[in-house]
Amino acid sequence: MRTYQLVATAASGIEAITGNELKKMGYNVQVENGKAYFTGTEADIITTNLWLRTADRIKIVFGKFEAKTFDDLFEQTKALPWEQILPMDAEFPVSGKSQKSTLYSVPDCQAIVKKAIVNRLSEYYHRRTRLPESGALYPIEVAINKDEVILTIDTSGFSLFKRGYRSEKGGAPLKENMAAALVMLTNWFPDRPFYDPTCGSGTIPIEAALIGLNIAPGLKRSFPSEEWNIFEEGLWDRIRNEAKAAANFDVKLDIGGSDIDPHVIAIAKSNAKKAGVAEYVTFKQLALADFTTTKEYGTIVCNPPYGERLSDQEEIEILYKEMGQVFRPLKTWSKYILTSELLFEEFYGERATKKRKLYNGRLRTDFFQYWGTRPPRIKKEIDANESKEK
Incomplete structure (x- = not known):
């Protein structure tokens, strides 16, 4: 070659x-x-x-x-x-x-x-x-x-963010590759809970499920280069079949998303079905203020309304203050929030552990990160380390 x-x-x-x-x-x-x-x-x-x-x-x-x-x-x-x-x-x-x-x-x-x-x-x-x-x-x-x-x-044609599963979108949707990047910037592992309380059409939880199941994101779309004669006959089919075989559907995932809008929740469920992850992601209609959990050591990733998505500054302040009240008691959870609001930390009521500058389209945003406490090390790991020290 x-x-x-x-x-x-x-x-x-x-x-x-x-x-x-x-x-x-x-x-x-x-x-x-x-x-x-x-x-x-x-x-x-x-x-x-x-x-x-x-x-x-x-x-x-x-x-x-x-x-x-x-x-x-x-x-x-x-x-x-x-x-x-x-x-x-x-x-x-x-x-x-x-x-x-x-x-x-x-x-x-x-x-x-x-x-x-x-x-x-x-x-x-x-x-x-x-x-x-x-x-x-x-x-x-x-x-x-x-x-x-x-x-x-x-070689790609239309952008790789177009996975092929999102036929319907909510208001101001997050691109699939940006959603995947947000998940990959967190400390989440597939054996821990994952949640998006402002999920809209479900892109972030769906991308988390694709990662957790090791599903290649480009499997459900086509590429113009498939018709190029530089590729030996059957090469595209062979590599695509290898990618399909690499998926692990035996993994147990605890991934969820919620939104106050029942219409976008219906869209999220439809998108998850098209992506092949419907049985691994739970979506439900729920206001942010009503979100509670007894689970521990999970990860929250969300892309709440901001900037052009919410023109009323008073609404923004109320939403972010509410977010702080709901999230802060979850001490073992790590929270990651994408927003263009410069005063987010002030409204949320706590300084972020870390911030990262990202661009959502042409809009400058910050990825505010609040790291939760780490889970305790299991006894076998502690005993192994102690024996090494001896």
């Missing part, structure tokens, strides 16, 4: 989590702002598309060079071996972006890259007429930053 320079793109603030996912999968990773670079084969393209929980897209980095003139952009783009990936009938739309660069006109850059690729392929395939572009889709992007050009080919 051929080896490619690949990049997993991610939202600002969670690229390190994406990088850690890749490292756990065995890749050498270089993390930059919004990106995690790694190398891999065709099999790795498939594997990362199916398994990465926090990434947006997997792209092939096909070219990187400096260009300050349109002639430079054209010639260096044309010099790349596009025929190694693009067949004669490839459909290859070109998108673009440019910042702090001499070539600042994005439409012109897109047109020049398109023309250069057409010329290259026409010469290679001995085409005297226009390329048909009637075959598989190969989305190409030209990104220019400080005169450095990076040309990529998108």
Whole structure:
């Protein structure tokens, strides 16, 4: 198999989590702002598309060079071996972006890259007429930053946050990959309780269940690169079947979610069913103020209304004060709250153990973390440590 320079793109603030996912999968990773670079084969393209929980897209980095003139952009783009990936009938739309660069006109850059690729392929395939572009889709992007050009080919198509299970959404829904990132930033283990008391359409509990059951998040969707001829026949099916076999449905999970709105609870149940985790997640209609539990050492993760989602500042203060009153007595529970409200700690009534800056779309938010007490070490572990000391 051929080896490619690949990049997993991610939202600002969670690229390190994406990088850690890749490292756990065995890749050498270089993390930059919004990106995690790694190398891999065709099999790795498939594997990362199916398994990465926090990434947006997997792209092939096909070219990187400096260009300050349109002639430079054209010639260096044309010099790349596009025929190694693009067949004669490839459909290859070109998108673009440019910042702090001499070539600042994005439409012109897109047109020049398109023309250069057409010329290259026409010469290679001995085409005297226009390329048909009637075959598989190969989305190409030209990104220019400080005169450095990076040309990529998108293997994912629409963003990886679109898992395929969320056909209905509540108000201001959290993207699936962001929800997964929130879960992965906590101290939760699948053998402990997990709860979201403002669950909306259920994305956070569903993503927790997918993690707990080791279900690959990309199993229920398709990718345009499945139609590419760079993959040997049957490779996509083999790796997808391996991913299906890796799921562990024998795990016992204690995951729940609630919301005051009965309509979104119905949506959450429907989404959980589509995701294949309905029997592992419990959803119920419940006001935040009515949430109580006798369980211990659990994890709460929630994305309560904030910012544009609640225009009434008085409502925000009441909600967050109520949250503090409900959560603070749960001393063994760790609580994680995502909000853009700068005065959250003041309303909640307690300073966070830790804060982490994240971007929910373009909105700057903070992930307020309140760590609970650790569970006691089991006797076997204590005895083992004591015997080592002797």
